[in-house]
Amino acid sequence: MSEHESETAQSHDAWPRTVDVAVVGAGVIGLAIAWSLARAGRAVCVIDPDPAGGATFAAAGMLAPVSEFHYREENLLELMLASAALYPAFLGALSEVGCSTGYRASETIVVGIDSADRQSLADLHDAQQRNGLLVEPITLREARSREPMLSPGVSCAYRVRHDHHLDPRLLAAGLLKALTSIAEQAGLPGGVVRQRAAGLIHAEVEDDDSMVVGVELVDGTRIMATEVVVANGLSAPGLVGLPPSLALSMRPVHGEILRLSVGERLHPLITSTVRGLVRGEPVYLVPRDDGTIVVGATQREDDSARVSAGGVYRLLRDAQEIVPAVAELDLIEVTARARPGTPDNAPLLGRVAMSGGAHVAGLVIATGFFRHGVLLAPIAAEICCGLIEGARDARWDAYRPDRFGHS
Numbered sequence: 475m476s477e478h479e480s481e482t483a484q485s486h487d488a489w490p491r492t493v494d495v496a497v498v499g500a501g502v503i504g505l506a507i508a509w510s511l512a513r514a515g516r517a518v519c520v521i522d523p524d525p526a527g528g529a530t531f532a533a534a535g536m537l538a539p540v541s542e543f544h545y546r547e548e549n550l551l552e553l554m555l556a557s558a559a560l561y562p563a564f565l566g567a568l569s570e571v572g573c574s575t576g577y578r579a580s581e582t583i584v585v586g587i588d589s590a591d592r593q594s595l596a597d598l599h600d601a602q603q604r605n606g607l608l609v610e611p612i613t614l615r616e617a618r619s620r621e622p623m624l625s626p627g628v629s630c631a632y633r634v635r636h637d638h639h640l641d642p643r644l645l646a647a648g649l650l651k652a653l654t655s656i657a658e659q660a661g662l663p664g665g666v667v668r669q670r671a672a673g674l675i676h677a678e679v680e681d682d683d684s685m686v687v688g689v690e691l692v693d694g695t696r697i698m699a700t701e702v703v704v705a706n707g708l709s710a711p712g713l714v715g716l717p718p719s720l721a722l723s724m725r726p727v728h729g730e731i732l733r734l735s736v737g738e739r740l741h742p743l744i745t746s747t748v749r750g751l752v753r754g755e756p757v758y759l760v761p762r763d764d765g766t767i768v769v770g771a772t773q774r775e776d777d778s779a780r781v782s783a784g785g786v787y788r789l790l791r792d793a794q795e796i797v798p799a800v801a802e803l804d805l806i807e808v809t810a811r812a813r814p815g816t817p818d819n820a821p822l823l824g825r826v827a828m829s830g831g832a833h834v835a836g837l838v839i840a841t842g843f844f845r846h847g848v849l850l851a852p853i854a855a856e857i858c859c860g861l862i863e864g865a866r867d868a869r870w871d872a873y874r875p876d877r878f879g880h881s
């Protein structure tokens with residue numbers, strides 16, 4: 475993944491086979507949970523053959539509870555706002571240990587092109603206001619004073635002061651580094667096992683509702699743990715030994731995302747996140763500290779993990795409608811990844827109930843974060859740490875992983 479990889483990974487053979495918590499999945503969610511547990515003094519390992527190589531690798535990194543609201547996910551708003559509020563302290567703690575994340579507390583500008591876009595954004599603005607969210611309509615002159623490269627074809631604009639962004643690849647690398655360094659300083663086992671998890675180990679061999687006591691890897695190695703957190707996105711339902719009552723319903727929602735290099739002549743192309751509706755199609759442009767911009771993202775449920783030519787075409791076409799100089803940039807990366815979408819687009823987060831009301835001991839689920847993995851990482855970490863410490867916050871019961879019933 476990055477140059478940090480070799481520093482932070484431990485060889486599988488060197489790995490202690492007993493930890494306090496084994497986290498399956500080293501995307502941004504699994505890493506945030508593991509790091510938070512390590513900070514609380516737990517011996518933690520994350521198990522993943524390709525840390526941060528899934529949806530995290532493609533993510534644009536918008537911390538945007540307000541401008542992502544238009545996807546009609548009112549049920550998620552409280553969780554998204556709570557997580558956004560945790561971000562300053564979360565990043566502050568990472569920065570104290572020397573990890574930079576490309577975080578920018580700059581604003582988001584939302585624009586539309588044609589009259590239907592104007593109407594959709596006005597309707598959205600009404601809904602945002604009804605939900606107490608701060609979104610300010612601004613004049614085109616004001617929008618251009620903030621982002622001079624906006625197209626003359628932009629016909630309406632809004633300002634969202636509190637929707638910021640970071641670089642998810644830096645965030646993941648920082649979390650990996652911080653996780654390992656805490657463990658080393660404390661003399662605790664900690665780090666990354668670069669292997670695929672095959673399944674859960676239960677206290678009673680024939681009973682998948684019995685206490686979870688570890689994780690078995692595909693090569694048969696067993697890592698014993700007091701608690702196991704399942705945070706491996708779309709791979710989670712493939713784990714052997716999940717409780718039979720648990721239907722981890724997820725679908726892959728593929729998306730293309732582009733990286734373009736701005737070059738000195740046009741730098742900085744934009745300074746804030748620019749989101750747009752272009753004849754009904756959403757597109758966003760996110761600036762990075764390294765002089766690149768990220769353009770995303772399509773949403774496809776066609777089961778193809780490959781890059782779609784039509785998707786790349788649409789992103790470039792629509793990004794140019796908003797910022798014409800996009801046509802002059804170098805296209806340096808085209809990536810497609812799948813987001814783990816659930817039936818209600820909310821995460822599967824919490825302990826698993828059995829009939830009779832008790833929970834499957836030793837098991838926490840944290841998957842299905844769909845488009846919001848980066849934004850929701852701090853709150854996922856807080857909720858999972860709370861559950862493992864024995865504290866449950868009833869506000870988040872709506873996301874319990876068993877809400878879709880029996881498989």
Ligand code: GLY
Pocket residue numbers: 534536729770771813844845846
């Ligand atoms: N969170 C943005 C996306 O998934 O495209």
